[in-house]
Amino acid sequence: MIANLPDSPVLRRSLALAPALIIIGVFMLIPMVVMAIFSFLEAKSFGGVVWNFSGSAYIQLLYERMLDDSLRLSPGYLIIIARSFLLAFVAMVCCLIVGFPVAYFISRQPIQHRNMWVLLITIPFWTNQLVRTFAWIIILGRNGVIEAPFRFAGLLGADETLGLMYSDFAITVGLTYTFIPLMVLPIYASLEKLDFSLVEAAADLYSSRWEAFSKVIIPLAKPGIIAGCLLVFIPSLGAFIQPDLLGGGKKLMLGTLVQFQFSTARNWPFGSAIAMILLAFVMLFLILYARAARNAKAMDLH
Amino acid sequence: MILKTALWAASALALMAGAAQAEGSLNIYNWTDYTSPEMIEKFEKETGIDVTLDTYDSNETLLAKMQAGATGYDIIVPSHNFIPIFIEEGLVQEVDATAMPNFKNVKERWRHPDWDPEQKYTVPFHWGSASVAYRPDLYGKELESYGEFFEPSEEVSGRISVFKTPEEVVNLAHLYLGQEFCNEDPAAMQRVQDLLIAQKPHVMAYSSEGMNDRLINGDAIISTHWNGYAYKGRTLAEEAGKELVYAYPKEGVIGWMDGLMIPASAENVENAKIFMNFIMDPENMGIQSNYAGYGGPIEGQEEFMDEALRNAPEINIPNDTKMIFSFACNAKAQSLIDRVWTNVLR
Structure with a gap:
């Protein structure tokens, strides 16, 4: 059997790579190509596509076709894209504000305890995301966990509410809660490698606590911070469970818009086009990240 | 034969x-x-x-x-x-x-x-049918028209829950406005859009799930509903000592x-x-x-x-209530519905 293996090292190497290439090809490239092709076709009335080339899906993003067939610039979808970006950005900042101290705390624990803390961070991942999001309805909703003490203390009347649910606030809470482990873990990974004697050295050289933090810890944790921000920002951009369940589905987001096109609107090309736009933005951020990482490395070498 | x-x-x-x-x-x-x-x-x-x-x-x-x-x-x-x-x-x-x-x-x-x-x-x-259900104990009167749902009074503002499926919502609006389903007339669809956009500030959620939860805990006072699901909701509400009624508005229901x-x-x-x-x-x-x-x-x-x-009122439709069946719209009418919906939710 072994004798049957090819002798050429090139062939051997490509055989060894084959499983990875097949997985990337079948599960990533082919679906993406299908999506790209669909986005340039015409929609069939009951779902599916007609095999005619058409750029109308992309035109629809920017223009509204008036009843006399003229085109008018329409900001509708751009507003949806902008809103998705804003909420994803806010969620990312909230994750960073909450996640950084947590990661720092864990990295300062004795080595034998650290794994336990990391385990605690990942436990919520073991439960279905939908279930965890539903739990927030119980916490934020009318007569929920947060409102109960207010009502008990008489600060809220029987039929009054704090109005936490079905708002942008609720969406942000949901996104932050869901994606925070993705922020904590990469930051922890960079902080764990941080040589704490550098911070002590900074203190010896009369730096204030703030200076030691901003000029020593933050720069050294930067790769983790950037990775964490990307890992939170990208899925937040396409999230649709939180806007739907916690935001009350009152405002469309990119994720809900895509879902809507493939279900009730039955406009597959337009859904594919939005997905392609989303993909383009994600690619853009990844390229920016790769550049930042390369620059950081170049700085290290100097 | x-x-x-x-x-x-x-x-x-x-x-x-x-x-x-x-x-x-x-x-x-x-x-x-x-x-x-x-x-x-x-x-x-x-x-x-x-x-x-x-x-x-x-x-x-x-x-x-x-x-x-x-x-x-x-x-x-x-x-x-x-x-x-x-x-x-x-x-x-x-x-x-x-x-x-x-x-x-x-x-x-x-x-x-x-x-x-x-x-x-x-x-x-x-x-079955689709209409609206409401909480008479919180609403204080009988719901007689979809007008009370689409153009709600001050007391129920912010406590209106609406389906997430555009077809059903647009059809209910057509019922209220006395228009044909799957309408291809832009002016008629404009009226639907105006009605839904004016209703939006009073809406708490667009969702086709959990209507019973929202009605029973009082988040919503009026909600779009299906008769069979409302039947289950009424039973749950009664157990909690509350009222939930599936309405037969004078404009009719969707079948x-x-x-x-x-x-x-x-x-x-x-x-x-x-x-x-x-x-x-x-x-x-x-x-x-x-x-x-x-x-x-x-x-x-x-x-x-x-x-x-x-004996459930939800499945025994009153004799004088119209039940109008929706049908699958053609591409033109469907794209008008989608446009209205996107304009409402953007």
């Missing part, structure tokens, strides 16, 4: 005679939480046919799957508005329901529906009906027909109704239904 019926009866009898042995299998593809296990058990016992059940959660899923060439299903249960699509796309085969012995049990009003006038492809199954069909790709066609005939029996449909919580089309099935369901 008579000959056909006779032949049918004969073949059914022949099959019944051999019921003790296994008579092959039947694969049913039906909505989630919609098939009575008790009814299936009875069917298996009486016919010896082994039933396998698979489920889906939307007409779109069913259609996409059948279009993609799924095989191995002998019975599917699309809703009336999708039935013409299945026929047009050649995804189903003729069954000739009128020739089945038990077709005589089908109530007059459910025979020869618009979506299958000759009853060539479908056997009628559950029907829907599911039909049993046999896919073109079915392998056990004869067994599927035996099942169709079986379900048109009053006792069997009654058992099925008890489980699903929806009314059925069979004369005398009430006798076999639980008292609570039999």
